[in-house]
Amino acid sequence: MRIGLLAIAGWLFGATVLAAGLVSPSTSSAASSGPQIGDCVIFREGGAGLVLRGPTYWLKGSVAGIARERRQLGLCPRLGKLASAYTAADRALLAAAMPCLEQESDSAPIDVEVIRLRVRVDDWETPWSHQHGTTGWLFRGQFLDQPLKKGAVIDMDAAWLEGCEAGR
Numbered sequence: 561m562r563i564g565l566l567a568i569a570g571w572l573f574g575a576t577v578l579a580a581g582l583v584s585p586s587t588s589s590a591a592s593s594g595p596q597i598g599d600c601v602i603f604r605e606g607g608a609g610l611v612l613r614g615p616t617y618w619l620k621g622s623v624a625g626i627a628r629e630r631r632q633l634g635l636c637p638r639l640g641k642l643a644s645a646y647t648a649a650d651r652a653l654l655a656a657a658m659p660c661l662e663q664e665s666d667s668a669p670i671d672v673e674v675i676r677l678r679v680r681v682d683d684w685e686t687p688w689s690h691q692h693g694t695t696g697w698l699f700r701g702q703f704l705d706q707p708l709k710k711g712a713v714i715d716m717d718a719a720w721l722e723g724c725e726a727g728r
Contacts, residue, residue: 625678
């Protein structure tokens with residue numbers, strides 16, 4: 561139970577920090593409640609090794625739509641295999657269930673607000689083979705099970721994204 565509550569607390573803290581980081585300081589107080597349409601966002605993955613510490617692979621885009629929804633936390637799907645054996649469909653199933661609990665909780669059901677962003681894809685860098693990096697949510701020109709194309713719109717959880725500058 562402790563691990564599940566810590567995971568929830570970490571996710572909520574990360575979502576709060578992320579939402580604050582997506583808004584520039586010059587925006588009004590009404591707009592400072594989270595990401596805004598047109599904001600530059602980036603999804604980063606990889607680079608956790610001893611030599612490469614920064615994210616190696618990324619997906620960059622702009623916010624095309626925002627939706628807030630209430631979700632009741634459920635258990636994370638159990639796939640019964642090692643993470644290294646997950647397919648793109650397995651990763652998409654896990655991503656759709658997030659945020660979720662690793663273990664059952666004895667407390668009452670927990671409701672959380674989730675901010676979903678529709679991200680218009682501008683650019684990306686993904687690994688193309690297992691030698692380039694471990695397969696993750698970005699692999700062979702795809703995000704999860706969706707092919708990446710400039711201008712395509714992908715639905716994502718705001719907690720997965722960081723703010724960025726559009727020109728970089």
